Amino acid sequence: MSAEPGTVRPGGRTARVRTAVLRAAGDVLAEQGFAHLDLADVARRAEVGKTTVYRRWGSVTGLVADLLSDMAEQSVPRTETGSVLGDLRANAALVRRTLADPRQGALFRAVIAAATSDSRTAEALRRFYEVRVAEWVPCVEQGVARGELPVGTDAALVVRAVSAPLYYTLLTTGVAPDAAAADRAAEAAVAAAAAGVYVVG
Incomplete structure (x- = not known):
């Protein structure tokens, strides 16, 4: 099975092209929203040939998928403070800083809005x-191992519960x-x- 456009991790010049294109795509999303994301415009902003962008990503949704993948990989790693409350306060602070950032906050709003009507972006x-x-x-x-939380706690649900009200506010x-907050x-x-x-369970 061939890889989805944009998902192969390149090196050298190809890596520099990917970085420039993803940066340009993020700028367009933050400034104008998903509806105005155009591969030719992204190529122009990134100073990359249009054929390179079309061949590599294939579509706007392929480009957004790669942008989100890159953002996940580049995100700040978790903080471990020695207590579950301290750790999750650090998590909440990281989410808040991301949403408060003029570029990142606008970018997330644009992607979330697009995900409501585009299945590939949603995925x-x-x-x-x-x-x-x-x-x-x-x-x-x-935290469960230290006895701060009960055995059987669904860790993923707890992590999602931290960020949910912050996204809802935004x-x-x-x-x-x-x-x-x-x-x-x-x-x-x-x-x-x-x-x-x-x-659970």
Whole structure:
């Protein structure tokens, strides 16, 4: 089976081309939204030949999928503080900083909006969050091992519970959550987890 366009990890000049194209695609998404993402325009911004972009990514959705894959790979690794609350506060702070960033926040809004009507973008977005949730799952698992959370706690559900209210705030108000909101999100998720809300099976 051949790889999906844009998913092969290149080196050398090809890597530089990929970096430039993904940066340009992210800029367009942040500035103008998914509807205005055009491969020819991205190629022009990246100073890359149109045929290179069309051959490599094939479509706008293929390009967005690769952009999200790259973002997941480049994201900051988890923080381990020695307590599940400390770890998840760090997670919430990272999510808040991302959403508050003028470029990143706008980019995520554009991709989320596109995912509501485009199945390939939706799948790429799901894969992005699967990678990010998996990165932070060990923090919750360690909390269970230390006895801070009950055995049987679904770690992925807890991690998602931290970021969910932060995204909801951004999407429903248009304003990025502040540091206090991030702390509340982490504290609420940990309190619910400690009460057994996320015990499954």
